[in-house]
Amino acid sequence: MIFGIDFASMILGGMAWGVVLFIVSVGLSVTMGLMGFVNLAHGAFAMLGGYIIVLSMRHLGIGFIPALAVGFFGTAAISMLFERTLYSRLYKAGELDQVLFTIGLAFIFIASLTVFVGPENQPVTLPPELRGQFDLGFMQYRTYSIFIIAVGVAIVVGLWLGFERTRFGAQIRAAVDNRRMAESLGINIDRLFSITFGFGSGMAALGGGLGAEFLGLDPQYALKYLVFFLIVVAVGGAGSIVGVFSASLIIGVLDFVLKKYVPQGGTLFIYALTILLLLWRPQGLFGKST
Amino acid sequence: MTATLLETRSVSKNFGALRAASDVTFKLEEGARHALIGPNGAGKTTFINLLTGVLLPTSGAVYLKGQDITTMEQAARVKRGIARTFQINRLFRGLSVLENVYISVAERVGAAPQMLKPAGARRDVIDEAMHLLETLKIANDAHHTIAGLPYGRQRLVELAIALGLKPEVLLLDEPAAGVPSAESHIILDAIDALPKTIGVLIIDHDMDLVFRFAKKITVLVRGAIFAEGTPKEIGANPDVRAVYLGQATTHG
């Protein structure tokens, strides 16, 4: 029984980490699937969102949940500004230019936050009701982790409904499948890109804020977890929400379990698995094949 | 009796539920001047892709001079004498016109794997490439990069690259599309100047060009062969006129 509880708590911990991975990466996945854009500054938007959330709580005195909303909309607005003015110039450019541009952007974010806020970690203060332990019936577990998992499930259901049931979602799906066809059907691609990009960055901001409690939040965040975000997108398949969600959970739980049992070689295993998977299915688990 | 160069036997290709090629049995003879026509979406380019190995057929077989090449890789088919041009230019855009043709000639004469000799030392390759450009009347553009060239000239480079391979079978996918009509005769002249043994298959929408060029025409409709015959027969075929000629143009 002790083992069972141990195991369950490990799975829950991994799921919380996986959900954060999902919330951050889902925007990256859609950007890559929809626009074919390699956005290495995505982690920087997550970081920016995290900062907005933490700082607005500290300086505006608002609660955690309102701060999340501020982070979401603030980051979405800022990212849309970047999308319209800079990103859009590189949609037709090669991957190399996109990589360079977004690495550069990430550096600028890192340097700016270091200068204006400081290089140190920004702790997040959770509201009292999210602290402590939560009774699951068969065991106690950290309330905050349960909260994150619940939020993640709500988001994936919401996104799925939005994707499958709304007109806008149908437009995105059409554009992911065949951009030229979508354009010829009169879908305003520019507007679609802007809104999707802003929404994806807003999601990243939520992830940055929600995950700050156990991932930390300092200027290096922008690049520190980037490889994980990219792996999740590549494994799940760019442009697929179900894909990102499954990949996030798999990798989150795997990472958590491996770190526990093989603290040294865990990451090695994840890299190896990713390589094998991509060689077997270059388009990822749920990606459309080309 | 002329020999058959390229042949398909009951070739079909499915993309999911879509049947892009349906039981196509086709022969390209030595010295053929053959045209493949059909309405948009008839599967003409798919058929070329099946011949060149870009796509593998779902069923059926492809033969080159009697040898089964159904599963052979693209590059290997090129080495055996099949060359093609593309409907939309596929050129080395950042390189000069001469370098574009150099690459193709170097590949054919086996110069391309050389690492320790300068490319410029292969005068034979350069000379051959220049002569090709001369026959296509684009030698004056030889030093220009592709990106700065008018589309019509780019089409000629497209053809020059294929001719640089000295093919036995030449597949031309709308070679004159986008070429100003004043220049389209250059393409026909160049094809006329080819050795008579080469089999040429041309896809085009320009009926003037097709009827001037072809000695034999195959009509493809919805992935299947609809009619085949001399230009005269095809032009007089009421069914063909109904499905294709009448709909696409009012060519008399």
Add this chain to the structure above:
Amino acid sequence: MSAMPTLTEHPAALALTRRHRLRWWEPLPWVLALAFYFLFPRHLGFGTELLIMVLFAISLDLALGYAGIITLGHAAFFGAGAYTVGMLAQYGIWTEPITGLIAGAAVAALIGFLSGLVLLRTTGLTLLMLTLCTMALLEEAANLGHDWTGGFDGLTGITIPPLFGLFEFNPLFPKTQYLYVLGVLFVCFVFARTLVYSPFGQSLTGIRENTLRMHAVGAPVRTRLVVCYTISAALAGIAGGIWAQANAYVNLSTLGLDRAATVLIILVLGGYGRLYGAFVGALAYMALAHFLSQVYPTAWQLGLGLLLVAIALFARGGIIGVGETLVQRLRPKMYQKQPPS
């Protein structure tokens, strides 16, 4: 045809025939490098580091600039070379510097060949991820095998015997090191230069410009890419090996994303696919890093970020590309002076 004799005299044909000939400015980097040796004897350590990065960037230029293989994991080969040299020396198996470099090149080439064989089937984002993960995998492996590699701390105190048995070789003798690195760089550069001007190099640019068309002219595209990747890996291995020799230690930084990103930035800053971009980029990068981080530590990262954004948006040819554009703008004026032929 009467045009035949003039065709070989056509400017395009002549340009291609003479493309590989030495241009007047090409000895310049080497003259400058030697001048540096005499003018700044106290900064030879900096110079050595610079030359090593030039070599590393040249290796990347072959793969990325010429063959168009977009990789985020080139430090894998730098690290492979560094660890090969380091471990051979640390355990007293082999310490002679020049043959040590050859061993480093061989191991890096082997890894390049094996990984290239499977990775180069893919393109775009997948390839980017695979190169990144392969490098991360090697880094983790080096971390994990700390009994042999020294793990996080790396291998310190590698002793290299005198070069040719005559010249003392360690960080206390920067003059020997500088000239040694310069010599190795020169040999590797001559090789790389020969390669890019060869028909093989031309076919690599064909693959970069249009892979599909290369298939259609019958080129064995994947074989060419793997060969190029292997050669590129070998040169990167030499750069890594020489880094280990010059610093007398190896650590995980030789294998990390930081190094891979740095070499990519250097190459792009100078201009990729141009052979000399590596020189210009390394000089600009290291000078800028030196200057800006003295101003303010964060200023360097900010400047670098702005620079990258500017290059991606406005100057894809890097510094050399900007120079070329300027020269082309000036050129019509120069031509006007000559009588029309």
